[in-house]
Amino acid sequence: MSYTLSNIILLADAGASNGAFYSTQTLAIVTVIALILILISVLLFRVKYMLRKMAAEKRPDDPELSEPTFYESKLLPIWINRNPTVTAVIISTLLLVIGGASYFIYANEEIGVQQDYSPKQPIAYSHALHAGKYKIDCQYCHSTASFSKQASVPSISTCMNCHSYIDAKDKYDGEVSPEIQKVRDAYKSKTPVRWVRIHNLPDYAYFNHSQHVGVAGLECQTCHGPIETMEVVRQDATLQMGWCINCHREANVDVANNDYYEELHKEMQGMGRKSITVAKNGGLECGKCHY
Secondary structure: OOOOHHHHHHHHHHHHHHOOOOOHHHHHHHHHHHHHHHHHHHHHHHHHHHHHHHHHHHOOOOHHHHOOOHHHOOOOOHHHHHOHHHHHHHHHHHHHHHHHHHHHHHHHHOOOOOOOOOOOOOOOOOHHHHHHHOOOOHHHHOOOOOOOOOOOOOOHHHHHHHHOOOOOHHHOOOOOOHHHHHHHHHHHHOOOOOOOOOOOOOOOOOOOHHHHHHHOOOOOHHHHOOHHHOOOOOOOOOOOHHHHHHHHHHOEOOOOOOHHHHHHHHHHHHHOOOOOEOHHHOOOOHHHHOO
8 A cells, every 4th residue: 555644644543533453564463473372382282291291101100290181181072182283273273264354354444444534623614504504515615626636625715705704703702703713813824724634545546526526427425425414524435445336336427418428428329228337437447546
């Protein structure tokens, strides 16, 4: 995986907030050490048993050597008593399989997955208030989503279009809202607001907002979830490769109402087809997302 420093910091924050164990190298080392120690313990028990057996043959009258050992204990099945080495191999194999399966599940579902990540922002901006209650269009603030790869983060001047006049004094006993005051202070001092990025793909994964918003006509909620209900924005989807692929397999391309797909529409009409999924239109080609 190729991650920038910002990715690493975000993953560390996500791990700390979720209480997860976000160090693959440490997990692998601990697992290997644990398995080695278990195997060494079993082998040492076996060596001790063999040495005791040899000593008992030379000193059959020694009462200490005549006492049953761990491997001769009646608490264990006879097969284990007679086949300790095979038993050790079987136990070690089972531990390796269980450990490997656990690590696979962990790596597949946790490493790099920031679902529900919701960091504290420098200004408490409520999407539930702006996008939900007041119905402000997402692209008023994220204005480049329909024609650019990136969905732009609004400049502080965009905020001031409204908050030069709106100060919410009625909710703060005649005083300007502390969060709105932060906006005005940043505008006055020409200091950019350092928003914390939430949705962050690995460097090797390519995603173009204009292709999805401008061409496909997807709503923001398709990927970002019910953003208009969030007081604090969180990552709603996993954004894993499987999640994207499933969408491409299920979503139909709107070829009839989009000039972008004019040629494709003509081909489909000639074939007598009414719909085509993104996957059938090249949406599963590796080079579309990995370059």
